[in-house]
Amino acid sequence: MLAGISVEYVVRLEQGRVQTPSAQVCSALARALQLSDDEHAHLLRMAGHVADPRRVPRVVPANLYRIMDQLSANPLALYDATWRLLYWNPLFAATFGELAVRESEERNVLVWVFLGELPRVRQTASERAAFEESLIADLRATTSRYPDDPELPALIERLSRSPRFRELWSRRSVGGHESARKFAEHPEVGDIALVSDVLTTQGNLRLVVYTPQPGTDARSKLDLLTAVGVQKMSLQQ
8 A cells, every 4th residue: 555556466476477667666665665875776677677877767766755755744755757657745645646556667758748648637729739849849858868767768669659749859959947827627526727837856856846726725635535535444454
């Protein structure tokens, strides 16, 4: 439960029936087991995710977990430089749904945006266009930082199935994704008006913190989701 991984998956992992656990699964387990940074890095190496300065980093330092714990009143998620989801808090899952944190290699914002759909997210046409443009400019910058990472060309090739991605990629824009406005469409509390701000760490991880849009009832809805989540955990215990 703490790792956000199903019992069935953990059983398959323990029995050796999972060929290679993903880096995000390893990081989730490291968090649940309260591993040190060195132990976390060792776990990633043992699972075949070798720490290499030429590759996109995915190790989440312990001090960043402490910071995220202090921000628990807001939905937040942590991504690597390719926008692969590494960590999320309970309020993020409650706000955007279990689809956003399902156990698969689809935990990637770029894949959701260009080859699927963002879970429970609604934006205006102009907001969506600006969001897509900034993500692609950010990805372009990542390719120059990690030119030898073999996963980047594979990701770009996969995303190239999307005509919209090909259009934006051909512009060769370079930049960073810093913020966006959106509505989270929640089936129980209704639309939640949010602003997402991206904080880039020293290790080039992206911490996305969602805060209420000013002048909306988003804060009360997030507080309600927080209370409901606590109540559910109490009942489970």
